Amino acid sequence: MDYNYPIRHDWSTAEMITVVAFFEAVEKAYETGILKEQLMDAYRGFKKVVPSMAEEKTLDKEFEEASGYVSFRVVKAAKGALGGEMIKGVRR
Template sequence: MDYNYPIRHDWSTAEMITVVAFYEAVEKAYESGISKEQLMEAYRGFKKVVPAMAEEKTLDKEFEEASGYVSYRVVKAAKEAADGEMIRGVQR
């Protein structure tokens, strides 16, 4: 990983950790796979820190530009997946 995660300096340390955990889950979905439950748990935590859709889109765009990974596609795949299913190989 040769990029920085999109974070805001007005977040608490715990909030930063929560957001980074979500983006790490997105990376895992692309690189090796992650269970639907793990991904959605990370996303729910992320949404507690970033409840506004506009801010989520801004952060996701920053993450995509830095990493090439699209968190929207991963979350969409997880929402459509059956319980217990692995999320992997999401198309970029």
């Protein structure tokens, strides 16, 4: 993929890495599938950096516009999945 991840320049390097890891997990869900636990671990890290729901929605929208992947959908699927289940993203 040839696009930029939505990041904020006031984040530390560690925070940027954490956010990028979450978006990479979303990509993996769409491209090959990802275990629920892996996705939710990445999401929990993301939420430590981005606790605000409003900011999360803004970043999700920026990521969707750049990549075509919808992080909200895969997180919602993971929250409703059983442990050990593969999560796959579905394009519209």
